[in-house]
Amino acid sequence: MKSIDKHNKIILSATKVFAKKGFFNARISDIAKEAKVADGTIYLYFNNKFDILISVLEEEIGKIIEQIKRAIENEPDAKTMLEIFVTKHLSAMKNNKHLAEVIHMELRQSDRLVKEYRNNTFRSYINLISEIIQRGQEQKIFRQDIAPGIAKRAFFGALDEVTRVWTDANVTHYTLEETTEQILALFRSGLLASPAAGKN
Amino acid sequence: MKSIDKHNKIILSATKVFAKKGFFNARISDIAKEAKVADGTIYLYFNNKFDILISVLEEEIGKIIEQIKRAIENEPDAKTMLEIFVTKHLSAMKNNKHLAEVIHMELRQSDRLVKEYRNNTFRSYINLISEIIQRGQEQKIFRQDIAPGIAKRAFFGALDEVTRVWTDANVTHYTLEETTEQILALFRSGLLASPAAGKN
Amino acid sequence: MKSIDKHNKIILSATKVFAKKGFFNARISDIAKEAKVADGTIYLYFNNKFDILISVLEEEIGKIIEQIKRAIENEPDAKTMLEIFVTKHLSAMKNNKHLAEVIHMELRQSDRLVKEYRNNTFRSYINLISEIIQRGQEQKIFRQDIAPGIAKRAFFGALDEVTRVWTDANVTHYTLEETTEQILALFRSGLLASPAAGKN
């Protein structure tokens, strides 16, 4: 019986290798070696190289999405929801740097299948943000003149770019807590010093 | 004498092809065909495939960076500088969708040389943002508690992600002007409805 | 104890699969699935893939050869012997289309081992024909100027090619009886209308 353990071991190895080399530079034999299995064994668990990438995105991101969704769903306050979202997203990326790197790289690929994936599963993740914003607007906590459809992208883009430095070998000057706090401060209240803030 | 025209034609063709297929899926012969030159001719102007990519990033982004730098440098007010930056960046991306796509994709690559490039030339572009923020903080227009080093990334990430929909074939519901306005509103004043905004 | 049943089941399954796909396109797992055994089980009964092919040829053709030999050996008249040979061969092929297909394909392979097989076991089958012809010549029934060594090949080639249409999915216009009759007519008396026939 094909072991789920081996499946996971390959997924994790692939994540690591994709993160280090990128999808196209990663060789199947790299992943196999990392997972300590034979090249052919990979194909007992995945259809092809691309299938491995999609599986990484599906399964690993899927876990995070589920986790965040659950953490948010019973929260009544939009402001707190946003806080939870940022905290969870950033800590998930911090704790899983390989996955973060893969998301950075591969989600931008122009490949048809990647786009398809992005347009299906991933969309729901980004839409979590716009749902939170809409909720906040209904609660009169968030400004009515912000378009959730644009803000959700700006928000995700900001989060994603902010985590990129974590994946570089470079030392980063900011801690997870600082970054979380900064992102929240920025998106809650903007750059402008009050009292001009509300007037825009 | 090698024609500068041919050099540019290849750069533009490469931008188009990279945008459509991504760097790894793009073939030299695709670029050659698009540029209406022979495959071998490419190598009279560039050292190798990767050199083309770097040249695209260098030269095309370089133009935009220079343009924005010039537009900003004599502007005294940080708030206006930020407005110019957003306006210029978004319109440049809108007017050059192929380049925008290439930036999306290739700047995320884990390739050593891409990282190197990103860490050199591109850094100065993103640093424009932090310089503007610092200027604003000195002018007491921007809040003191925002870390420019984080905000610059959040800002660039937001801009970059917001333009991604423009490169997809999909219709987008937001115009260039709307998007510009939304981004500025968001980063100036945040999501919170006043008067809470300034207090955070 | 290895079951003779399982051995035969594998042989029959292999015959079927080889007939459908050819030796090289047939996978061990195809044969295993057809025989409803595990892949590894095959190797309890055969040394390797090639051994299966040889066994198919040996055992299945062997049965037919034996059967024809026995049917012929007590027959005194060469003309009748030839009739028996044709009848038996064609009906055997008609009744075992998979085997016929395998003979068609695999007996022509240039593989050293196939050639070896062909040169050993199979030779005796074709030699049955030349023996019949020689007998007929001794009995003054057959013409003296026909070289049995050439005629045996022509004869076998004709029989073999005639059955090829049976293995195709196509409907064939000729029944087994018609075909038998035609082959006999052709090889007994040739194409020429008498009385020119005998003069050649």
Added chain:
Amino acid sequence: MKSIDKHNKIILSATKVFAKKGFFNARISDIAKEAKVADGTIYLYFNNKFDILISVLEEEIGKIIEQIKRAIENEPDAKTMLEIFVTKHLSAMKNNKHLAEVIHMELRQSDRLVKEYRNNTFRSYINLISEIIQRGQEQKIFRQDIAPGIAKRAFFGALDEVTRVWTDANVTHYTLEETTEQILALFRSGLLASPAAGKN
């Protein structure tokens, strides 16, 4: 400009290699080495390995078919036509043993594309035979009770099998002339000694 010479060199090399090893055992690098070109060069002239095989069959057999067709078309007498056919076919095979071997092997493959080829181009070759027979029947030279649709197969099968020994390394005891004469004798007048011949 891709040279027709190189195309032909590859075709001839492939014919030689296919003849020696069979299609499946032949490696592209074998063919390339035989043709003294790089592996990749093969793919400038052919789409894939299978395309090479089909091209060998198409082009090389095509030449022979054309040659025989032309030699026959102005011949009024069916008996002479048959003689020309046999002579030309056998000498063509004798002069091109590699091709003969490939025809032997590959034309029997169960591969869908091979079948397709066989059912298209090759059919017309075999049908030459039945057309000759029909002509002969109209001329009252050939017996009316022979079914051309069966006889054509028997005839081709006989010719093809007779040439197989030429491709083996073995010495053969019969010359081209003898074989031609024997085949003609056999198919003209059959095995039976006259006067029984015409009576069947």
Added chain:
DNA sequence: GATGAATGAGCGTTCATTCAT
């Protein structure tokens, strides 16, 4: 004896790069 997961050698094909014309 039977299983089927695991192995890894082997090969068809691609494509960046070269170089003779």
Added chain:
DNA sequence: GATGAATGAACGCTCATTCAT
């Protein structure tokens, strides 16, 4: 300078065979 035919290293994937259970 320009061409594009030729090159050959590289790699994804297959599948006959093995072996631990």
